[in-house]
Amino acid sequence: TTNIMNSSSVVVLDYEPVTLKNKTDKFKQNWGRYLSSYIFGFFPILQWITRYNTSWMLQDMIAGGTVGMVLVPQGIAYAKIANLDPQYGLYSSFAGACFYCLFGTSKDISIGPITVVSLLVGRAVTNVTTAHPEITGPEVAIFLSVLVGIITMLMGMIRLGILVDFIPAPAIAGFMTGSAITISLGQWGKLTGIKLDTHQAPYLVIGEFFSNLGGIHVDIAFGLTCLIALYVIKHFSAKLATRWPKFKQSLFYFGIMRNGTIVIIGTFISFCINVHNPTASAFKIIKSVPAGFDAIGVPNMSLNIMSEIGDVLPSIIIILVLEHISVAKAFGRVSDYTIDPNQEILAIGVTNLVGAFFGSYPGAGAFSRTAIMARSGAKTPLSSAFSAIIVVLALYVLTPAFYYIPEAALAAVVIHAVSDLISSPKYVKELYNTSKLEFLVFASAVLITIFDGIEDGIYTAVALSLIIMLFNLARPKVEVMARSPLDPTSKSTLPIPASNDFYSSSQHYIYFDEQDPHFQTQIEPLPPGVVVLRINNALLYPNSNYVTESIIATAKKRTRQGETEENKKELLWTQNLDASKNNHLPLLEAVVLDFSSVSRIDSTGLQMLSSAREQLDRYSSHAVEWHFTGIVNSQVRSDLLLFGFGTLEDSEGMASSSTSNSTLYASSCVSGTTAATKPSPKEEDSDKIQEVTFKDSPEVINQNSIIDNDNDDKELQLQEQKPEQQHMAESYYADPMDVENIIHSYYMEDTKFSQIIVDPHNYLPRDRHPCFHWDVDSAIRSLCERWSSRRPPPILLPPPTCSSSSNSSTTGSS
Incomplete structure (x- = not known):
């Protein structure tokens, strides 16, 4: 048999409100624990460093070393986008990789220069050095790193990571796509050797490029060859890995090392051409790069710099935070771990603030390097420290070789890297089919970024996103x-x-x-x-x-x-006169x-x-x-x-x-059966009230009873059947149900007991207050039950004569 819950098993909902005093008392009791948790939360490394082992170290060394070999050519190339000497890209690469492991919560993130921020830093450098020639470009970039570090560190400390959630993915994808196109166009001049003003709007760069095609130099030989080689290696390494699975790991490392491989080959060819006359190269090379950390010192905090970078600073912070958190969350989901956005923002702030004393400019986690770190099998955030070691070796050992790196090869590396930031046609189509408003945000960000500038593209995307969010709210x-x-x-x-x-x-x-x-x-x-x-x-x-x-x-x-x-x-002037x-x-x-x-x-x-x-x-x-x-x-x-x-x-x-609006109805012969009155049990008849006992069937209770729903305990009670049966008609009362009050017989003609269906709905959780309900069906049933029980007793009339052909009913209204 199946056991059925009795009414005492029903869950009664009654929440005790939590007052401000309760919260204050709880904080007083646990403030020490809260404070220690808050402080130690700034150093996530303390939670896992005690479990660190040699197998993790081996994987971290492989992953970190692999990313380090990618980070060196990227750092040099991105520094050129920022209108800085190549070594400043390496300084930024070192600072981000070295200090992130102490504060970060992602094992895959690789902090360093990123393309969009490098472009914005380059514009800030141009604006400040043009207005104040006595200020150098590195001073501007380092000052930006200080401000970005302080602001983002404070954001992380006061837990403002929630602000990232207000910027939707289409807005990020939009200005990333526009920025990638802008950066690619800006590298066309270096790729082909044509002199272009890359500080103007991208569409103007396109016009200037085609109007100066006659100025193409031998740089295009290096540039196009390197660019084509990068795409060929990327495509065929992935294709061959699926055809020959046993070489999959080797092909993977060959594919991710393509940037370094191409730069090394291009540098070797350049060295062979220019070794006898390095100062008169037929194509542009980056030339001398000082060894070591030549820019270590206290940043120059000039107010003149502050006055010129106010318009670009918010854009840099927005992009740094959005790109970093987006990348960290994405790879956290892939690898099944959770990152702390607030702590990640704090890590960005610390690495940029400390990095400023090493000569770095603002940086954050980049998608391409993070993907390589994850695919290389990084186990902990300490893997980024091994990337920093590779950068240090490059700064102290490889700087003489940097002299011969062709700028066209670096331009090819940049164009190839930013192409991954462009949204695919599949994503754009899905976005258009899913939400036209979000597609509008995406398209606006792309177009404004291309035709006006990255800063305006960012602000437009953010503003439109907030407007749509507020409209939906x-x-x-x-x-x-x-x-x-x-x-x-x-x-x-x-x-x-x-x-x-x-x-x-x-x-x-x-x-x-x-x-x-x-x-x-x-x-x-x-x-x-x-x-x-x-x-x-x-x-x-x-x-x-x-x-x-x-x-x-x-x-x-x-x-x-x-x-x-x-x-x-009273009749309002806006009210319809014809209310009938x-x-x-x-x-x-x-x-x-x-x-x-x-x-x-x-x-x-x-x-x-x-x-x-x-x-x-x-x-x-x-x-x-x-x-x-x-x-x-x-x-x-x-x-x-x-x-x-x-x-x-x-x-x-x-x-x-x-x-007052009640309508009188009289009815008879309902469905060919007789009706019986069911008077409510009175207090003097309490000795006739019996307790319900459930029989073997979970669905049917055989008792001479009806269900009486009491508002307090909702217990099932029984009322004995009265022997007489009588025909009756009933007054129709205009109660909330507004239905004909037809009383059906609760009794079987051949038995003494009625059959009452056990309703599982009665065992749903109930609230202590009568107007709060578990679901809509519970609310409607509660209304109908209460309104039915509140009806006045029906008016009894003599039994009418029933016809086999039809059932008659009379209806009156008052």
């Missing part, structure tokens, strides 16, 4: 709910209002948006006077007015106005709000709900019940109680206020 979808029975064959076919099937103790319903096309043929009317709506967002000050207006408009559209002397005397068209509609009795998607409600939202309640009370000429279902947040529940929702105190006089 201010205009949430408010769905008007309809219902369909789980058993469509039990749908009532009786006309409204002479229907008895709005509430059935054995019937359950699903609730959905009434515009949903899948249920249009199975919709069953709600109890008259009941309006059910679902709010699909938090109820906050930007959307509270819109939501409450939607509730009021829906209620007025589906119900008629109550008739009082005040309503008859709404006379067939019921009075508004209850508003049911599905709060399953409302995670938060503020004071403005509560005040607007209270105002809507007062307005609908005036409209209906009596107190309207407000019910809430699916409340997912205990704080929302407490706030609603604070504003008087959740109780029925305001609707006690509802029945008496609506009886």
Whole structure:
């Protein structure tokens, strides 16, 4: 047999509100633990360094060394984008790789120069050195690193990582795509040897390039050859790895080392050509690079620099934080670990601030290097320290060889690297098909970045994203709910209002948006006077007015106005004079709000709900019940109680206020069976109340009883059957159900006991307050049960004569 829970097993929901005093007391008791956790949280390395082992070290050495060999040519190339000497790119590469392992939470991130930030730093260097010739480019770049480090470090300390979540992926993809195109166009001059003004808008660079095609130099031989070779190696290393799996690892390392390989080959060819006359090269080479850390010192904090970089500083910070966090989260998901955005922002700040004393310019995690680190098998953040060792070796050992590196080869490396930042046609198509507004953000960011500048492209993408977010918040979808029975064959076919099937103790319903096309043929009317709506967002000050207006408009559209002397005397100038068209509609009795998607409600939202309640009370000429279902947040529940929702105190006089519109119905011979009266048990008959015992079947209880739902304990009670059966007709009272009160027999003709179906819905969790419910079906059932039990006793009439051909019923109205 199956055991059925008794009523004492029902979960009663009653959350104790957490006051400010409770929170303060808890903080006083645990402040020491909070402080120590906050401080030690700045050094994630302390959590795993004690478990470090030799196998991890081997993997970290391989991964870090591999990335280091990629980082050296990238650092040199990106420094040229920033209008700096090559060594400053190596300084930035060293600082990021060396200090990140102490503060970072990602094992794969490789901090160093990145293309977009390098371009912005280059523009800042040009602006400052043009306005103040006495200031050098490295001083500008180092000063930027100090400011970026301080600001991002403070952002991490006060936990502002949440700000990153306000910038959607299409905005990031848009200005990354535009920036990649801009950077590629800026390298065309170095790739071909044509002199171009790359500080102008990208579309102007294109025009200038084609107008100066006659100025192509021998650089194009190095540039195009290196660029083609990079793409060939990338394509065939991946293709051959799938064809020959046993060489997969070797081909992988050969593919990721393609940048260094091409630069080494190009440098060797350049050395062979220029070894006898290095000062008169036929093509551009980077020439001398000082060995070691030549720029170590205290940064020059000049106010003249500050006055010229104010417009570019926010862009640099936004890009650094967005790109770094996006890359860290992406590879954290791939490798199944979680990063801390706040700690990552702090790590960016520390590496840039400390790196400024080594001569570095702003840097962050780059996608290409991070992908190589992850594919190379890095185990801990310490892998980046091994990359720093490679950079140091390059600074002290390889600087003489750097002299002969062709600039065209570096331009090819840059163009090849930034091509991965351009969004694929597949992504653009998916974005367009998914959301036109997000596609607009993406397209705007790309076009403005190309035709105006990276800074304006970033600001436009961020601004449009925030506008769309606020619009979605201010205009949430408010769905008007309809219902369909789980058993469509039990749908009532009786006309409204002479229907008895709005509430059935054995019937359950699903609730959905009434515009949903899948249920249009199975919709069953709600109890008259009941309006059910679902709010699909938090109820906050930007959307509270819109939501409450939607509730009021829906209620007025589906119900008629109550008739009082005040309503008859006063008529608003906006009110329709012909109100007779709404006379067939019921009075508004209850508003049911599905709060399953409302995670938060503020004071403005509560005040607007209270105002809507007062307005609908005036409209209906009596107190309207407000019910809430699916409340997912205990704080929302407490706030609603604070504003008087959740109780029925305001609707006690509802029945008496609506009886003036009652309609008298008399009916007989319901479905060919007789009806029997079921008087409520009285206190003097309490000795006849018996306890329910469940039989073997989990679905049927055989007892001479009916269910009496008490508001306090909801216990099942029994009432003995009275022997007499009598025909009766009933007065129809215009109660909230507004249905014909037809009393069915609870008794079988051949047995003494009735069969009562055990309703599993009764065992759902219940709230302590009568207007808070587990779901919409629970709310509607609770309304119908309470309204049914509140009906006055029916008027008994002599039994009429039944005809085999038809059943007659008389209907009266008052």
